[in-house]
Amino acid sequence: MKVLLVDDEEDVREIARLSLGRVGGMDVCEVASGREALAAAAREKPDFILLDMMMPEMDGPATLHALHANPETTAIPVVFLTAKALPSEIERLRQLGAVGIITKPFDPMTLAGEVRRLLGK
Amino acid sequence: MTASQEPRPGHAPAPHPPDEAERLRALQSLSILDTPPEEGYDELIALASFICGVPIAFIGLMDHDRLWFKARRGLAAAESPRDLAFCGYTILQSDIFVVADTNADPRFAGNPFVTGEPHIRFYAGVPLRTPAGHNVGTLCVVDTKPRQLSTQQREALIILARQAAALLEMRRLLSDLRRSAAAERQTATRLAAIYDAATEVAIIAMAPDGIVTTFNSGAEQMLGYSTPSLVDRESALIFFDPKDLQERNDALSSVFGRTFHGLDAILEYARQGTYDHREWTLRHRDGHTCVVDMVVTAMHDGRGGISGFVAVAKDVTDQKRAEEARRESEEWFAMLSEASPVGIFRTDVHGQCQYTNPRWQEITGLTLEQSLGTGWTNAIHHDDREDVFARRNESIRRGEDYEMEFRFVRPDGELALVRSRTHPVMDARNQITGFVGIVEDITVARQAEEKVRASEQRVRAILENMLGGLITIDPNSVITSVNPAAERMFGYTAEELVGRSLATLVPDSVGDKNAYLQAARPKSLGHITEWQGQRKNGEVFPFGLSMFAFPTPRGVELAGDLRDLSETRAAEQAKKEFISTVSHELRTPLTSIRGSLRLLSSGVMGPLDPEVRRMVDIAERNSTRLLALISDILDVERLEGARMAMQIGDASLDSIFRRAAESVAAFAQQEKVEIRMAPTTELVRADEFRLTQVLLNLLSNAIKFSPAGAVVDVEARAKEAFVEVRVTDRGRGIPPDGRQAIFERFQQIDASDSKTRGGAGLGLAISKAIVEQHGGSIGVDSEEGRGSSFWFLVPRVLKKQ
Numbered sequence: 024m025k026v027l028l029v030d031d032e033e034d035v036r037e038i039a040r041l042s043l044g045r046v047g048g049m050d051v052c053e054v055a056s057g058r059e060a061l062a063a064a065a066r067e068k069p070d071f072i073l074l075d076m077m078m079p080e081m082d083g084p085a086t087l088h089a090l091h092a093n094p095e096t097t098a099i100p101v102v103f104l105t106a107k108a109l110p111s112e113i114e115r116l117r118q119l120g121a122v123g124i125i126t127k128p129f130d131p132m133t134l135a136g137e138v139r140r141l142l143g144k
Numbered sequence: 145m146t147a148s149q150e151p152r153p154g155h156a157p158a159p160h161p162p163d164e165a166e167r168l169r170a171l172q173s174l175s176i177l178d179t180p181p182e183e184g185y186d187e188l189i190a191l192a193s194f195i196c197g198v199p200i201a202f203i204g205l206m207d208h209d210r211l212w213f214k215a216r217r218g219l220a221a222a223e224s225p226r227d228l229a230f231c232g233y234t235i236l237q238s239d240i241f242v243v244a245d246t247n248a249d250p251r252f253a254g255n256p257f258v259t260g261e262p263h264i265r266f267y268a269g270v271p272l273r274t275p276a277g278h279n280v281g282t283l284c285v286v287d288t289k290p291r292q293l294s295t296q297q298r299e300a301l302i303i304l305a306r307q308a309a310a311l312l313e314m315r316r317l318l319s320d321l322r323r324s325a326a327a328e329r330q331t332a333t334r335l336a337a338i339y340d341a342a343t344e345v346a347i348i349a350m351a352p353d354g355i356v357t358t359f360n361s362g363a364e365q366m367l368g369y370s371t372p373s374l375v376d377r378e379s380a381l382i383f384f385d386p387k388d389l390q391e392r393n394d395a396l397s398s399v400f401g402r403t404f405h406g407l408d409a410i411l412e413y414a415r416q417g418t419y420d421h422r423e424w425t426l427r428h429r430d431g432h433t434c435v436v437d438m439v440v441t442a443m444h445d446g447r448g449g450i451s452g453f454v455a456v457a458k459d460v461t462d463q464k465r466a467e468e469a470r471r472e473s474e475e476w477f478a479m480l481s482e483a484s485p486v487g488i489f490r491t492d493v494h495g496q497c498q499y500t501n502p503r504w505q506e507i508t509g510l511t512l513e514q515s516l517g518t519g520w521t522n523a524i525h526h527d528d529r530e531d532v533f534a535r536r537n538e539s540i541r542r543g544e545d546y547e548m549e550f551r552f553v554r555p556d557g558e559l560a561l562v563r564s565r566t567h568p569v570m571d572a573r574n575q576i577t578g579f580v581g582i583v584e585d586i587t588v589a590r591q592a593e594e595k596v597r598a599s600e601q602r603v604r605a606i607l608e609n610m611l612g613g614l615i616t617i618d619p620n621s622v623i624t625s626v627n628p629a630a631e632r633m634f635g636y637t638a639e640e641l642v643g644r645s646l647a648t649l650v651p652d653s654v655g656d657k658n659a660y661l662q663a664a665r666p667k668s669l670g671h672i673t674e675w676q677g678q679r680k681n682g683e684v685f686p687f688g689l690s691m692f693a694f695p696t697p698r699g700v701e702l703a704g705d706l707r708d709l710s711e712t713r714a715a716e717q718a719k720k721e722f723i724s725t726v727s728h729e730l731r732t733p734l735t736s737i738r739g740s741l742r743l744l745s746s747g748v749m750g751p752l753d754p755e756v757r758r759m760v761d762i763a764e765r766n767s768t769r770l771l772a773l774i775s776d777i778l779d780v781e782r783l784e785g786a787r788m789a790m791q792i793g794d795a796s797l798d799s800i801f802r803r804a805a806e807s808v809a810a811f812a813q814q815e816k817v818e819i820r821m822a823p824t825t826e827l828v829r830a831d832e833f834r835l836t837q838v839l840l841n842l843l844s845n846a847i848k849f850s851p852a853g854a855v856v857d858v859e860a861r862a863k864e865a866f867v868e869v870r871v872t873d874r875g876r877g878i879p880p881d882g883r884q885a886i887f888e889r890f891q892q893i894d895a896s897d898s899k900t901r902g903g904a905g906l907g908l909a910i911s912k913a914i915v916e917q918h919g920g921s922i923g924v925d926s927e928e929g930r931g932s933s934f935w936f937l938v939p940r941v942l943k944k945q
Contacts, residue, residue: 032732032735032736034733034736035732035735035736035739037736038735038736038739038740038743039739041739041743041748041749042739042743045748046743046746046748077728106727106728106731106732106735107724107728127731127732127734127735128731128734128735128737128738128739128771129735129739130738130742131739131742131743131746131748132742132743132746132748
């Protein structure tokens with residue numbers, strides 16, 4: 024299973040890479056911004072994208088919108104990663120078309136399993 | 145001849161007789177002076193002159209300054225001055241006065257009638273004496289030469305004089321007779337006129353047998369009979385009720401010891417020479433009756449007999465009725481006055497009190513006796529007296545009613561404030577004869593008024609100066625008042641709002657304004673809830689509203705207490721954003737820290753040296769605490785803003801118990817604490833998730849503070865409209881001064897407590913906020929060294945029986 028990891032925080036990216044890759048056995052490629060994510064998604068054709076909410080310039084929802092706008096990437100499921108754990112916020116993101124939301128801080132030992140559960144795989 | 149002559153030698157006028165005044169009156173009563181000659185008198189002097197053989201004879205009447213001749217012979221003059229008349233001497237004595245030779249008598253020798261015409265030398269006169277003994281005149285014979293009278297001549301003269309006196313007496317009687325006849329005629333005419341004029345009075349004359357002889361027009365009117373049909377025909381009996389007569393006759397019988405019949409009843413006293421005066425009921429011809437005041441007297445025939453009776457009757461029916469009415473009205477007044485709730489008084493024009501009623505006495509504390517005369521003025525407050533008298537004097541001047549307020553001081557020293565209304569009483573000539581009036585005690589009313597006024601002023605001051613807006617509306621949502629704070633809040637003046645619908649203040653954005661208002665009412669009665677308002681400038685803003693209903697004479701009105709929340713909301717928003725940002729900013733690095741530590745502790749990164757592992761555990765545990773702290777801060781912030789979304793529904797308390805127990809099971813096991821739950825079937829009105837959070841909190845605390853092997857009890861029981869949930873531990877308890885503080889934020893009993901659980905001391909503050917949002921309450925009972933029992937109350941769902 025191939026995952027595209029999008030987060031502007033390098034430390035978070037590293038923890039997530041280890042969680043998904045070493046613990047979860049996934050094929051992980053990572054980028055640090057929404058803009059990079061659009062290109063990477065089209066190029067790499069990942070099975071899903073783990074997309075951080077709060078990023079400079081192009082944030083999570085904007086990136087999701089752009090991904091959906093592109094026929095090449097529109098079908099790729101997106102799971103949001105967010106530090107805002109408010110129930111209202113979670114509901115808003117779900118309505119944007121995300122298949123799931125994972126709140127920070129996440130448990131690196133269960134992250135991959137959680138994602139699989141959200142994707143139904 | 146002149147009236148007055150100088151006294152001269154040989155002339156002495158006679159003195160007046162001692163009865164001169166009576167004598168003159170007797171003469172006047174004869175009405176004879178200056179009347180024409182009469183045959184009877186002329187014949188007498190003709191006889192006298194013939195008998196005595198003298199040329200001159202006369203009958204003279206001695207007036208107060210002259211001698212007037214009723215009959216004369218041989219004399220030219222009709223009268224002579226009194227002081228020259230010989231007759232002055234004659235009337236001083238009772239029989240004949242003779243001067244045989246005037247020249248030989250010093251009283252007369254110088255008399256002008258002797259020395260001049262008619263040259264009297266002889267005089268003889270006899271007084272004319274009335275039956276009462278007054279000498280009113282003389283019969284005289286005179287000669288121009290001295291002479292003597294024979295005895296026969298003297299006696300003849302005396303007889304002639306007596307005849308003349310008899311003629312005079314006859315004349316007097318005739319004249320009296322004539323006068324009294326005229327008077328009688330006059331009286332009769334006058335009486336007839338009076339009879340006819342006396343239409344108000346019935347005059348009925350009766351013959352001794354009671355047959356009517358006179359029936360005046362007043363009687364015709366009163367009794368309905370005509371005079372011709374009655375007079376000399378009918379008996380007065382027909383006017384009376386036989387029963388009345390019988391009663392009266394019986395009464396007379398018992399007085400006089402004889403039997404009386406018929407008209408005796410009205411005539412008996414008149415027969416006895418007095419009169420009978422009493423009320424009778426007479427019958428009119430048409431059958432109706434009238435009450436009369438009747439006097440009956442007897443008429444006498446002058447020979448000691450009774451020629452008839454006269455009854456004079458006055459109709460007093462109306463008078464009777466008026467009397468009855470007056471008596472009744474007086475009784476009425478007395479009754480009313482005695483029972484009157486206002487004081488009533490009457491004074492004369494000088495202020496002398498003549499009457500006070502019981503209420504007046506009650507108000508002033510005076511007795512009736514104390515109030516009379518000037519007594520009442522003593523009760524007037526010293527400072528008010530002048531005013532009271534001044535107003536009365538003004539009323540006397542103007543003749544007008546007046547109203548005033550003044551104070552009485554009761555004997556016990558208490559003041560009575562009264563309002564009086566005084567009315568001058570006038571007589572028929574519009575003169576004020578006194579005053580009547582009423583007084584009302586308005587002490588209590590005035591005090592109440594003042595209290596109301598003070599309360600009004602207080603309320604007004606509060607309303608005008610309070611910071612909160614206050615708007616009142618009537619049942620139709622029409623604004624009835626707006627205070628200045630509400631004016632400022634909405635930007636309208638009170639004048640612009642009062643009378644308009646409350647919808648004016650509701651923004652268009654809410655859609656159906658009336659539905660919005662309808663919804664606000666039940667939600668805000670007794671609670672503070674948040675609503676949207678629109679200012680005059682169109683700005684929409686949030687405000688907190690608490691309503692209460694209050695009754696007014698026009699119906700139940702509603703008052704809304706309003707707080708402008710726009711600034712609060714802005715501040716809250718800023719705070720929320722700040723906290724949200726901070727927590728996010730904290731979570732991001734925490735993600736890396738915890739992720740790293742977790743990966744290390746899990747062994748994914750390779751096996752760890754035990755000492756390293758212990759350090760990693762410490763770091764991991766504290767990162768967990770830090771995370772919990774951040775979560776708590778967010779929770780508290782949300783709760784305090786009272787905006788934590790609650791999903792209230794009917795929730796099973798048992799399922800809440802079980803879910804909480806599951807969550808703490810691992811922790812309990814680790815701490816070796818047994819959780820014992822009493823089964824419950826209660827349902828509560830609650831947000832299940834939040835209430836579980838509360839119970840979880842209390843259980844965590846209980847486990848945390850329980851010694852190993854101890855039991856924590858959880859139980860629920862119904863308390864009226866609430867369910868009480870208790871979590872009881874056997875820990876060390878909480879000192880009394882800490883029992884309140886632990887529900888405050890960041891409070892723990894002992895700073896060392898914070899090490900055990902990853903809490904910031906916010907758990908109980910959050911629990912309190914949640915429970916209170918449910919309309920419940922939370923608290924703790926504790927005994928130091930024995931444990932604590934935390935409880936909370938939440939609304940209970942009342943099961944249908």
